[in-house]
Amino acid sequence: MKLTEVLNQVQNQNKALLAANFYNLETCKGIVKASSKLNQPIILQLTPGSISYMGLKTAVSIARNVPIEENALTYLHLDHCNDIVLVKSCLDEGFDSIMIDASDKNIDDNILITRQVVKLAESYKVNVEAELGYVPKPNNEIENDKFTEPADVKRFTEETGITSLAIAIGSKHGFYKGEPKLDIVRLKEIRKITNAYLVLHGASGIPADILREAISNGITKVNVATDTKDLFMKSLKDIMKNSDDIDLRNVFPLAINEIQKMIEQKIKIVSMID
Ligand code: 13P
Secondary structure: OOHHHHHHHHHHOOOOEEEEEOOOHHHHHHHHHHHHHHOOOEEEEEOHHHHHHHOHHHHHHHHHHHHHHHOOOEEEEEEEEOOHHHHHHHHHOOOOEEEEOOOOOOHHHHHHHHHHHHHHHHHHOOEEEEEEOOOOOOOOOOOHHHOOOHHHHHHHHHHHOOOEEEEOOOOOOOOOOOOOOOOHHHHHHHHHHOOOEEEEOOOOOOOHHHHHHHHHOOEEEEEEOHHHHHHHHHHHHHHHHOOOOOOHHHHHHHHHHHHHHHHHHHHHHHOOOO
């Protein structure tokens, strides 16, 4: 089944698909093992930074082969890309989905750039995500005046032809300072305007009940990255406090297991499994 069909299915069920960023073989394994154990599809995400770290062919090979060995249904997505050349390389590598992120531009330029990428991706028949409004990056703070304006949504989706829309409704990338708050009224308004699959970025650190409220009101794709990086490194630090084992093949599986458990929890939240 194509990713857009799965997104359509979960949207109709008022559920969401988890999209988890991975950084190496180990984080990929943890994520994929969780998906396999619960028998739920998952989106594996690569940022340009992770692609540059692993190398495109290596990263794709990990994302394709780990799910085969773990017997899981996964899709591969390019996250937060502003480089059209890299978008094309990922399309040629068979990615199921790509994000063009021109959210730091004004709406006219955002439309122009996004439309160009939609056109480029047309013949590949993949999911294309763009961001309207601005979801703060880890070093930025939340600013209400950068939330997605419902009034812009119709024009943006119609003029670009995207299939998925990342919206700014109060989430942010990285760690939250206080309790995250999402603007559910705004989300409901946006959902009424478009059938594009609405994407919540910055889901790390958002409590389960708030995530579920967002999903019940129209979020179809939930992105998690920081929780994986944070947990992987914390687990390694904890393990090494009481161990001087130099055999990383004994150490890494313990951290993989922690990632698996955390991702299982997230899959249960977004799939409305109790
Ligand atoms: P977090 O790093 O806050 O989980 O955000 C992930 C994300 O939105 C990736 O696109």
